């Protein structure tokens with residue numbers, strides 16, 4: 001019997017999201033004792049996104065331990081490598097936000113905004129000066145609009161290095177602090193007029209559907225550096241095709257054996273469900289990908305789990321996309337601890353990918 005309870009996430013009126021669960025009764029830090037790891041892992045695969053309640057006292061090192069125990073054969077480092085490597089080769093990822101390692105548990109990353117307190121697990125008197133921004137969008141979000149509560153999905157993605165290491169099975173994100181009001185409106189800003197309301201400081205999710213069983217993608221070396229000068233669409237989905245990708249010389253040294261080739265559709269190892277997991281590709285297929293994903297990127301399919309302080313949200317990166325949503329600093333600080341680990345094996349598709 002699992003040592004915790006699982007309930008579906010409450011579904012809001014008009015929503016068609018059919019994923020997400022609340023996990024209760026899990027003792028903080030009980031990762032060596034009675035916790036049934038297999039049951040927890042299967043719960044994540046089955047529900048795609050879970051909110052684990054009551055983890056206020058979880059220590060950063062315990063969060064990392066949990067992550068490593070999910071996937072004990074994986075290399076024991078964050079999927080994006082150490083903080084130094086991330087800041088060097090992170091491209092659009094490190095350019096758009098400041099990421100700090102927690103002292104003594106560097107694989108657990110502090111992400112957030114504003115003042116983080118006098119002593120945050122050894123990080124002293126720190127104000128995050130480079131919070132998440134919308135600078136990456138090809139059409140500008142004006143400061144006045146943003147300050148008045150008009151926001152966007154920053155960038156739809158899965159947490160995946162797409163070079164050297166394989167994509168994480170799961171990402172864990174512990175909410176330590178976030179504002180809960182006032183309400184913001186997330187606008188698509190793509191001419192569709194679509195928008196949804198949200199509390200500040202949440203993460204949005206949607207599930208992709210499979211339609212491309214026989215397709216695969218080869219990613220550029222250091223893909224986020226490769227697209228470091230690119231800009232995104234205002235609805236947060238995909239890259240705008242403006243010819244801003246880096247040349248091979250700009251990427252510096254890279255190793256052929258670290259280049260990743262993955263199927264477009266990734267199988268859920270527990271349920272066998274398919275997910276369409278492409279986040280970027282060459283210009284000629286971007287329009288094709290956009291048409292497919294655009295059908296799902298609608299308010300009724302987007303889930304914004306109301307994570308409270310002390311909750312750990314865990315999602316299956318192989319099965320869904322997520323996006324951060326920024327809010328004006330005047331709403332108050334946000335402190336989250338994020339950790340994931342590059343999986344010990346590459347994603348598996350319904351059809352084998354040809355060898356490099």
Ligand SMILES: [Fe+2]
Nearest residue numbers: 157158159322
């Ligand atoms: Fe992410």
